[in-house]
Amino acid sequence: MTDTRRRVKVYTLNEDRQWDDRGTGHVSSGYVERLKGMSLLVRAESDGSLLLESKINPNTAYQKQQDTLIVWSEAENYDLALSFQEKAGCDEIWEKICQVQGKDPSVDITQDLVDESEEERFDDMSSPGLELPSCELSRLEEIAELVASSLPSPLRREKLALALENEGYIKKLLELFHVCEDLENIEGLHHLYEIIKGIFLLNRTALFEVMFSEECIMDVIGCLEYDPALSQPRKHREFLTKTAKFKEVIPISDPELKQKIHQTYRVQYIQDMVLPTPSVFEENMLSTLHSFIFFNKVEIVGMLQEDEKFLTDLFAQLTDEATDEEKRQELVNFLKEFCAFSQTLQPQNRDAFFKTLSNMGILPALEVILGMDDTQVRSAATDIFSYLVEYNPSMVREFVMQEAQQNDDVSKKLTEQKITNKDILLINLIIEHMICDTDPELGGAVQLMGLLRTLVDPENMLATANKTEKTEFLGFFYKHCMHVLTAPLLANTTEDKPSKDDFQTAQLLALVLELLTFCVEHHTYHIKNYIINKDILRRVLVLMASKHAFLALCALRFKRKIIGLKDEFYNRYIMKSFLFEPVVKAFLNNGSRYNLMNSAIIEMFEFIRVEDIKSLTAHVIENYWKALEDVDYVQTFKGLKLRFEQQRERQDNPKLDSMRSILRNHRYRRDARTLEDEEEMWFNTDEDDMEDGEAVVSPSDKTKNDDDIMDPISKFMERKKLKESEEKEVLLKTNLSGRQSPSFKLSLSSGTKTSLTSQSPATNLPGSPGSPGSPGSPGSPGSVPKSTSQTAAITTKGGLVGLVDYPDDDEDDDEDEDKDDALPLAKKAKFES
DSSP: OOOSTTEEEEEEEOTTSOEEEEEEEEEEEEEETTTTEEEEEEEETTTOOEEEEEEOOTTOOOEEETTTEEEEEEETTEEEEEEESSHHHHHHHHHHHHHHHTOOTTOSBSSOOTTSOHHHHHHHHHSSSOOOOOOOGGGHHHHHHHHHHHTTOHHHHHHHHHHHHHTTHHHHHHHHHHHHHHHTOHHHHHHHHHHHHHHHHTOOHHHHHHHTSTTTHHHHHHHTTOOTTOSSOOOHHHIIIIIOOOOOSSOOOOHHHHHHHHHHHHHHHIIIIISOOOOTTTGGGGHHHHHHHHHHHHHHHHHHHHOHHHHHHHHHHHHOTTSOHHHHHHHHHHHHHHHHHHTTSOHHHHHHHHHHHHHHTHHHHHHHHHTSSOHHHHHHHHHHHHHHHHHOHHHHHHHHHHHHHHHHHHHHHHHHTTOOOOOOOHHHHHHHHHHTOOOTTOHHHHHHHHHHHHHTOGGGOOBOSSOBHHHHHHHHHHHHTHHHHHHHHHHTOSSSSOSOOOHHHHHHHHHHHHHHHHHHHHOOHHHHHHHHHHTHHHHHHHGGGOSOHHHHHHHHHHHHHHHHTTOHHHHHHHHHTTTTHHHHHHHHHHTTOOSHHHHHHHHHHHHHHHTTOHHHHHHHHHHHHHHHTTOOSSSHHHHHHHHHHHHHHHHHOHHHHHHHHHHHTTOOOOOHHHHHHHHHHHHHSOGGGSOTTOOOOOHHHHTSOHHHHHHHHHHHHHHHHHHHHHHHHHHHHOOOOBSOOOEEEEEEESSSEEEEEEEOOOOOOTBOTTSTTSTTSTTSTTOOOOOOSOOOEEEEETTEEEEEOOGGGHHHHHHHHHHHHHSOHHHHHHHHO
């Protein structure tokens, strides 16, 4: 087991004079070669990384506070603190620091402060202690000035605190308080206020134990009523004795526990209500007061936890139907505060606390409470349930699955007796409270939705060798609970538009959709089966017609999450039910408005285009192209149409597609410099060395049978010419403009280069400059043929066949054509032969 003595939290003081938590780890001391000295090392308990590496400087002032805190400064504005889990560990490290600096470990500070004058330091070291004035009415002002002057110096504070402890001075001051009140000596009462406030700022646990004792605490509060800044004194004692009432929901037999509860309440009241808000300079001086309250709460929780009779009576009365509503509310509020106190416990103590509550039956008790009509009681029970879910969601899941199994067994027996089982599962109660939240802002529903999300999150589910919690719990959830969650959605989407479209209903449905979207992302076949079998997506898309934009966007986000999975089961379901129709309608109804709805819908179609989801691309173009073809401020829909045309072209020419796929296996991109060198070689070749129409090939390629390579290409080109003549009349009748028609460039490449070019009249898109009769088209007199679509080049080099098919080759083609214009006619003809 890990040694908790050396377990610490590392803190640094930020610019706002607030302590920032830098992490939890284990501290050790040792010699560090890099720092050339003994150093403090803190390694994170999570991953072992180094949180702190600090050399113990002989001249650094280290302070030990509250028995578990060591504070020091490493630079002018860089303060550090180590907060220990146990006093023993703090003492061990403090001894190491004192050993390095040659100090006695009994001191609470190892060095004098640098801002003290030499005279002050000499006085402090030479004087054995601080002598306090006699405790008399006439010397109250002198005492107040002494306390105020001691606060800036840690050494003087230390000596003042020791003097106050040793001489029983606080009790003498409180006696003077009674005298001043009896004499109505306001000036003396004002001095006492300053004195007691200054004693709080000394930050000493020993002094607090005296001040917060049963006999002194009310007098201390009385002194703090007489603030000189106020015209009239406060009435804190009157509030604590007459207004505030201590209620024992369950009788507490332990007098020590009862006294501790009273003390903690009063000290908390002093901190929150009596003491003035501390200044930036005083803030850290009250750290011991915070610690005093903290440890009192820890002690109270521990004492209650050990009292089995108390907890047994508590849960018995909570679940007893005879308990009246007022009493039950008090019990639930006590349990809520009890759980809130537990947040102050260390992790291992908190584990023991919640295990005790679980063994006592807190979850069955909550189920009973949540089933009641009292709204306040249910709200407090929800808070308790949130503590349990945040602490250990697996414990809650295990309980609800066992409960479901028991209900199933009972239901089988009741079915045989023809009796209906009306028991409601705990998790379904939570869902029903979420759905039935009466708050217009749905504050409770948002909280419950967060708890449900935690429960169904596979990330915090455990797995064992035999079973997985994920499989078991999700199977249970989709069988017993999902229909309850989707009930308001299904009830509100029976028509083409939402049945109820008020703001509160829209908020609720948005919460349900958020949880369903989370399920789509993190669950697998469970949610898929549920959506397809229950036709959930069609119902969700009805909400696209809502007048509330946030709800329509939630519905769209749900569909976008499904499409993002690229799952063909989902895709077939979407196509079969024509589930793009509500989205297209919403897009068209949105008109030309440039808003989130417009952008979100376009992004969804753009995702389909970029990811090349073929089935959805074909479905959208075949069914909704006429509605979308006029959208030209983005290229998304034209890009989808192009994808569709390419798919159809491959379907119409399966042999070409198969040839492409075969050659694609040998695809390679040649270096641009190599291509330039080959072109230069070709231009430098003497025309006399070549016969007309003869390609120059490398010796290694001469052994290849050219017919074997060219046979499928020539057959393909013949088919293309036939198809061109058949479609020519159709193309001439078409008056379209836009993207130029695709072309195919087939070339044989080796040491020298020749090419065979053919223009194919594939179907033109709107706006194609390749349309007949348009300027610059292949059919226009005097124009230069250009290719702006994909080019396919078959190249052979040294026996290697490769297909180069790059959309970015358009610019290169234009450059080649410019070069062609500058060539001599003989070479140009030979190059295009």
